Amino acid sequence: MNNFYNFLNLLKIESIKQQQKINLIASENYSSLASIIYSSSSFINKYTEGYPFNRYYSGCKIFDYFENKSIIESQLLFSSLFSNVQPHSGVQANFSVFQTLLKKNDKILSLDLKSGGHLSHGFKKNFSGEIFEIVNYCLDKNNFLNYNYIELLLKKEKPKLIIIGYSCYQSNIDWNYLKYITKKQNCLLLSDISHISGFICSGLICNPIKNSDIVTSTTHKTLRGAKGGIILSNNNNYFKKINSSVFPGQQGGCISNLIISKYISFKEANNFNFINYSKQILINSKIMLKVFLYRGYKSLNLDTINHMFVIHLKNKFSLKIEKQLEKNGILINKNFFPNDNKNSINPSAIRIGLSAITTRKLKNFEVELLSNIICNIIENNDINYKDKINFICNKFPIYK
Numbered sequence: 522m523n524n525f526y527n528f529l530n531l532l533k534i535e536s537i538k539q540q541q542k543i544n545l546i547a548s549e550n551y552s553s554l555a556s557i558i559y560s561s562s563s564f565i566n567k568y569t570e571g572y573p574f575n576r577y578y579s580g581c582k583i584f585d586y587f588e589n590k591s592i593i594e595s596q597l598l599f600s601s602l603f604s605n606v607q608p609h610s611g612v613q614a615n616f617s618v619f620q621t622l623l624k625k626n627d628k629i630l631s632l633d634l635k636s637g638g639h640l641s642h643g644f645k646k647n648f649s650g651e652i653f654e655i656v657n658y659c660l661d662k663n664n665f666l667n668y669n670y671i672e673l674l675l676k677k678e679k680p681k682l683i684i685i686g687y688s689c690y691q692s693n694i695d696w697n698y699l700k701y702i703t704k705k706q707n708c709l710l711l712s713d714i715s716h717i718s719g720f721i722c723s724g725l726i727c728n729p730i731k732n733s734d735i736v737t738s739t740t741h742k743t744l745r746g747a748k749g750g751i752i753l754s755n756n757n758n759y760f761k762k763i764n765s766s767v768f769p770g771q772q773g774g775c776i777s778n779l780i781i782s783k784y785i786s787f788k789e790a791n792n793f794n795f796i797n798y799s800k801q802i803l804i805n806s807k808i809m810l811k812v813f814l815y816r817g818y819k820s821l822n823l824d825t826i827n828h829m830f831v832i833h834l835k836n837k838f839s840l841k842i843e844k845q846l847e848k849n850g851i852l853i854n855k856n857f858f859p860n861d862n863k864n865s866i867n868p869s870a871i872r873i874g875l876s877a878i879t880t881r882k883l884k885n886f887e888v889e890l891l892s893n894i895i896c897n898i899i900e901n902n903d904i905n906y907k908d909k910i911n912f913i914c915n916k917f918p919i920y921k
């Protein structure tokens with residue numbers, strides 16, 4: 522009994538912590554109360570192996586209805602002909618795509634981890650790096666994609682698949698041109714839009730669905746939903762194969778309660794208010810980056826077209842800065858800078874994302890204030906902004 526109450530206490534402490542911190546972690550956000558309620562519904566008890574109207578257990582009728590709704594809503598949201606909403610995560614979505622398109626030892630061309638690639642895009646300690654042959658492209662000296670260089674690698678290496686989509690890229694991606702050069706070389710194109718899917722369904726970043734063989738995304742970053750993954754495609758050669766790669770290829774039963782919760786977030790994102798939300802993230806992100814640049818910091822580029830940017834810390838240690846900011850109530854994550862010669866525990870940069878604080882409705886004035894506070898903390902480790910951050914957090918509650 523005692524333990525039970527302690528657990529409840531820990532949950533309460535976590536909620537209070539979330540409320541009392543400014544969260545600038547680019548891969549996090551706050552899903553709506555509706556989405557939380559559905560994610561903790563009684564479907565947590567239900568096994569639902571299979572697909573709508575074709576399950577391996579009985580009693581799935583109501584879930585069939587919800588999964589179908591979730592599929593249709595995500596297709597509407599991303600203008601896709603096919604959607605699989607079952608992947609437990611973005612990594613599992615990517616692995617299902619690999620299983621659909623590739624065989625063991627096939628060659629993948631992907632951005633290296635330090636330049637903004639993802640673990641599941643072929644990092645050598647990840648399963649993707651173990652079972653496929655990985656060739657990396659990197660960014661040019663100004664930290665932009667270099668399409669000529671990618672084309673050269675496509676010709677030289679003849680990969681079976683190229684992965685486009687990154688964990689910290691601030692600039693536009695020319696998917697039309699990428700489709701053109703990959704088709705010429707008979708290379709398949711996977712777009713992993715995990716970080717920017719909210720911008721894509723808001724129409725602020727172009728939708729790569731027509732230019733990609735398959736698209737994957739997580740559902741909890743700019744899309745602001747329950748934690749999970751999704752796979753989309755317009756190529757009907759793959760629909761059946763993707764489904765069988767997800768189940769039974771990669772997973773058994775899906776997490777039913779989260780699929781219903783995903784439906785709620787797709788529905789919420791399919792709304793004019795969500796477009797305004799995405800527009801405000803972009804405004805906030807540009808304001809904060811501008812302050813950093815004005816204060817003499819270097820970012821990947823001089824602008825950002827999405828919710829995030831990376832800041833080089835010059836001679837400071839990111840591990841120390843992360844702790845200094847957290848002590849003052851601000852959460853960020855340490856990040857590599859392209860060609861970083863430091864290790865992943867203490868890389869040269871930090872990554873900042875504005876989606877979570879925009880959900881809390883912080884706008885231009887507060888974001889500029891906060892940006893200067895962050896720079897002051899980075900530059901002076903004795904400074905104390907705890908009260909100010911507390912004040913901002915109280916003024917902008919996560920849930921009203």
Ligand code: DSN
Pocket residue numbers: 547548611688
């Ligand atoms: N590593 C996560 C991110 O922060 O981008 C994605 O898995």
